[in-house]
Amino acid sequence: MAKELWKGNEAIAEAAIKSGCRFFFGYPITPQNEIPEYMSLRMPQEGGCFLQAESEVAAINMVYGAAGSGARVMTSSSSPGISLKQEGISYIAGAELPCVIVNIVRGGPGLGGIQPAQSDYYQACKGGGHGDYRLVVLAPSSVQEAVDLTQEAFDIADQYRMPVMIMGDGMIGQMMEPVEFREVAKRQLPDKEWATTGTKGKRKANVINSLFIDPAECEKHNNKLFAKYDEITKNEMRVEEYKLEGAEIVFVAYGTTARIVKNAINTLEKEGIKAGLIRPITLWPFPYASIEAAAEKANVKAFLTVEMSMGQMVDDVKIAASGKKPVHFYGRTGGMVPTPAAIVEQVKKILGGVK
Amino acid sequence: MAVIFEKTKALTDKTFHYCPGCTHGIIHRLVAEVLEELNLTDNAIGVAPVGCSVFAYDYFNCDMHEAAHGRAPAVATGIKRVHPDNAVFTYQGDGDLASIGCAEIVHAAMRGEKFTTIFVNNAIYGMTGGQMAPTTLIGQKATTAPLGRDENHAGLPLKVSEMLATIPKAVFVERVSVHDVKHINQAKKAIKKAFQLQMEGKGFTLVEVLSTCPTNWGKTPVESLKWLQENMMPYFPLGNFRTPEEV
Amino acid sequence: MTSVLVFDSKVLILDKDGFMFNEKRIRIITGHYGSGKTEFAVNYTLGLADKGVKTAIVDLDIVNPYFRSRELEPVFNEKGIRVISSSIKGLAGDLPALSPEVYTVFHDKSYQAVFDVGGDKVGATALGRYHEYLDNEPYDMLFVLNANRRQTKDVEGAVKYLKSIEEGSRQKVTALVNNTHLCGETTIDDIIRGQELCEKAAKELGIPVKYIVVEKRFADMLPKEMEGEVFPIDIYMKRPWEDEA
Numbered sequence: 001m002a003k004e005l006w007k008g009n010e011a012i013a014e015a016a017i018k019s020g021c022r023f024f025f026g027y028p029i030t031p032q033n034e035i036p037e038y039m040s041l042r043m044p045q046e047g048g049c050f051l052q053a054e055s056e057v058a059a060i061n062m063v064y065g066a067a068g069s070g071a072r073v074m075t076s077s078s079s080p081g082i083s084l085k086q087e088g089i090s091y092i093a094g095a096e097l098p099c100v101i102v103n104i105v106r107g108g109p110g111l112g113g114i115q116p117a118q119s120d121y122y123q124a125c126k127g128g129g130h131g132d133y134r135l136v137v138l139a140p141s142s143v144q145e146a147v148d149l150t151q152e153a154f155d156i157a158d159q160y161r162m163p164v165m166i167m168g169d170g171m172i173g174q175m176m177e178p179v180e181f182r183e184v185a186k187r188q189l190p191d192k193e194w195a196t197t198g199t200k201g202k203r204k205a206n207v208i209n210s211l212f213i214d215p216a217e218c219e220k221h222n223n224k225l226f227a228k229y230d231e232i233t234k235n236e237m238r239v240e241e242y243k244l245e246g247a248e249i250v251f252v253a254y255g256t257t258a259r260i261v262k263n264a265i266n267t268l269e270k271e272g273i274k275a276g277l278i279r280p281i282t283l284w285p286f287p288y289a290s291i292e293a294a295a296e297k298a299n300v301k302a303f304l305t306v307e308m309s310m311g312q313m314v315d316d317v318k319i320a321a322s323g324k325k326p327v328h329f330y331g332r333t334g335g336m337v338p339t340p341a342a343i344v345e346q347v348k349k350i351l352g353g354v355k
Numbered sequence: 356m357a358v359i360f361e362k363t364k365a366l367t368d369k370t371f372h373y374c375p376g377c378t379h380g381i382i383h384r385l386v387a388e389v390l391e392e393l394n395l396t397d398n399a400i401g402v403a404p405v406g407c408s409v410f411a412y413d414y415f416n417c418d419m420h421e422a423a424h425g426r427a428p429a430v431a432t433g434i435k436r437v438h439p440d441n442a443v444f445t446y447q448g449d450g451d452l453a454s455i456g457c458a459e460i461v462h463a464a465m466r467g468e469k470f471t472t473i474f475v476n477n478a479i480y481g482m483t484g485g486q487m488a489p490t491t492l493i494g495q496k497a498t499t500a501p502l503g504r505d506e507n508h509a510g511l512p513l514k515v516s517e518m519l520a521t522i523p524k525a526v527f528v529e530r531v532s533v534h535d536v537k538h539i540n541q542a543k544k545a546i547k548k549a550f551q552l553q554m555e556g557k558g559f560t561l562v563e564v565l566s567t568c569p570t571n572w573g574k575t576p577v578e579s580l581k582w583l584q585e586n587m588m589p590y591f592p593l594g595n596f597r598t599p600e601e602v
Numbered sequence: 603m604t605s606v607l608v609f610d611s612k613v614l615i616l617d618k619d620g621f622m623f624n625e626k627r628i629r630i631i632t633g634h635y636g637s638g639k640t641e642f643a644v645n646y647t648l649g650l651a652d653k654g655v656k657t658a659i660v661d662l663d664i665v666n667p668y669f670r671s672r673e674l675e676p677v678f679n680e681k682g683i684r685v686i687s688s689s690i691k692g693l694a695g696d697l698p699a700l701s702p703e704v705y706t707v708f709h710d711k712s713y714q715a716v717f718d719v720g721g722d723k724v725g726a727t728a729l730g731r732y733h734e735y736l737d738n739e740p741y742d743m744l745f746v747l748n749a750n751r752r753q754t755k756d757v758e759g760a761v762k763y764l765k766s767i768e769e770g771s772r773q774k775v776t777a778l779v780n781n782t783h784l785c786g787e788t789t790i791d792d793i794i795r796g797q798e799l800c801e802k803a804a805k806e807l808g809i810p811v812k813y814i815v816v817e818k819r820f821a822d823m824l825p826k827e828m829e830g831e832v833f834p835i836d837i838y839m840k841r842p843w844e845d846e847a
Contacts, residue, residue: 005750030696054462061426065433174668196418201397209421259843
């Protein structure tokens with residue numbers, strides 16, 4: 001298929017439809033409004049259902065109901081709205097329901113602003129809602145990758161019966177890029193025999209539930225979830241490594257920040273400074289092994305984590321580097337975007353001035 | 356020997372956990388009998404949110420969802436949109452529906468979601484230990500209103516049926532009670548009507564059932580039934596608030 | 603390259619190379635978001651100011667939160683162009699908050715004005731509130747078309763989209779602008795395919811194709827027999843990674 005120009009938010013919505021998503025429940029919030037707007041137009045054309053809920057709280061619970069009923073379902077929002085969805089996300093994770101949640105991240109905390117940010121990393125990867133649970137968190141760095149990952153997200157969700165988050169900063173949602181919709185590799189997906197469809201008199205009643213009155217049972221359930229999370233860590237971890245060969249400085253950055261870093265790397269290269277990039281594509285499971293391997297290389301002098309936040313991912317980079325090499329951080333937040341020039345400047349500082 | 360009573364197959368054999376004298380058991384049975392009589396047991400999907408009836412999924416012999424506190428109408432919306440031909444119901448208490456889930460119930464009614472809500476009003480939070488509910492009566496004592504509900508401080512009890520009856524797509528709204536046999540029969544009739552209208556695709560249907568909580572009210576079961584009649588019924592009058600015009 | 607447009611006799615500005623910039627005093631630039639409407643509006647406004655006329659750009663985009671012409675306020679200010687947008691300063695606002703200053707360009711006729719309108723029916727609706735002025739003064743409304751956008755990739759889609767913008771804005775499109783591109787991946791074939799679409803749509807609508815917008819590198823590569831003026835542009839609406847370090 002020929003490439004077309006798509007706005008990130010619209011492209012994510014179309015990718016979801018292409019993956020068989022036929023139910024969407026959302027609520028307006030900038031900068032993700034094109035997703036529900038696009039869905040409101042396209043879902044009826046596909047015989048699906050778009051519904052504007054009364055709140056983000058209601059939207060995520062509609063997702064819970066639809067997912068429990070066996071449907072491919074999605075919701076989207078931006079940071080403050082995703083905060084409101086956390087209760088529902090915890091229930092969905094607890095009840096082991098597959099669904100896709102899109103967060104087009106904006107500046108925070110509180111109402112923050114509408115410009116791009118990456119300050120929901122903790123919320124997405126370290127909890128968000130209550131209890132011990134995980135989301136698979138996919139972080140595209142282009143509109144094309146957002147499309148590809150959205151299509152795959154539904155399969156990952158169904159394969160492991162768990163919620164998957166697409167986390168893009170506002171730039172991913174708002175920018176226009178050439179896109180090609182491609183077929184995703186088919187996965188062997190289990191039947192949804194657990195779904196509530198009415199027993200039809202043919203089976204025992206199905207119950208969608210996350211309540212365990214006996215703490216031993218609840219612990220057992222947690223262990224089951226974490227066995228699954230181990231499996232996902234083994235199978236689904238994804239990372240891009242860029243110009244790591246011989247790099248003195250290894251950047252760790254994701255999403256659109258990684259593209260700014262690549263620009264800085266090319267500038268540094270012209271100036272004779274070798275730098276490379278580790279770009280986590282799955283923020284959870286996090287690619288600790290890539291960073292660990294880089295930390296062990298003699299040519300690597302230091303890591304520089306670049307984020308549109310005050311440094312939420314830097315903890316994970318430090319864990320992976322486990323003291324073998326220093327981990328530095330540079331970030332802008334609140335909707336401010338790092339410039340390639342400022343990143344180059346940071347590298348020179350780390351390497352001790354003029355090389 | 357003649358069988359004079361047989362438990363409906365729409366209930367499981369699991370023993371109810373409800374305190375003796377609590378009317379949840381009666382209401383469960385009414386809903387289950389209606390499902391069986393309308394031949395809907397195999398087709399039904401119920402939603403039981405947080406509250407004393409949180410284990411309802413153990414008792415109803417049909418597919419069930421447990422739900423977060425107050426969110427049952429949103430969950431039921433998701434279910435019904437996926438399975439428009441199934442009988443979908445929520446079973447909610449007054450803390451759940453009238454307090455934390457007020458937005459969800461109002462908007463489900465506004466959209467005319469085609470499910471049935473059984474709203475059990477016992478004027479108190481049962482599960483968490485007798486705290487004040489939005490439906491707690493003036494002067495009624497609760498663990499968070501130790502001197503009794505003061506209208507100047509906590510406002511007046513919310514009349515949910517009257518409020519929802521103002522919403523055009525709430526096609527059937529009726530308040531019933533289960534304090535005696537006559538009223539139990541009337542309650543069952545209303546529940547049956549609600550499910551019938553749902554299956555005809557008419558719109559949102561709700562039956563509010565006045566109920567007792569002997570444990571948190573600190574009354575015997577018999578005293579509780581009397582208290583319901585003398586205190587709740589004057590403030591929460593029984594009757595139909597909305598019904599579609601017969602054609 | 604020739605233009606088939608017949609111009610209003612009141613038009614004062616004439617480009618030595620032809621008819622560039624000689625639209626009526628009030629120019630409204632519309633199009634599907636992602637058509638490159640804002641990029642064109644920015645280049646057009648800067649080019650207009652270069653003619654030495656008193657220029658104002660009115661950013662009426664209430665649809666897009668990012669990539670709006672107001673972001674280039676410093677560039678405009680350098681050329682003495684008046685920027686009128688939201689009454690809330692700061693780029694991060696997502697309230698419409700149209701400034702009362704917009705009326706200035708209707709009342710003070712010494713301004714040559716460019717309206718950059720939000721990219722869909724909803725965005726165009728914001729223009730509707732000014733129809734009492736637009737009904738009383740002739741204007742030009744340019745519809746920017748990009749054949750690489752799915753909803754405007756064929757004549758039927760393009761006409762439908764244009765009509766929805768006319769309906770929202772309560773105004774009539776007077777000419778088409780071919781701005782078919784694929785960001786950094788544009789080829790000459792894209793431009794030619796877009797031009798074919800524009801010419802077909804223009805014929806159906808009974809309006810001309812006024813401009814063929816291209817990055818400067820394509821300016822000398824285009825076939826001769828195209829309707830409209832070639833309008834070479836620089837890219838101003840850059841992403842952060844497109845900045846030189």
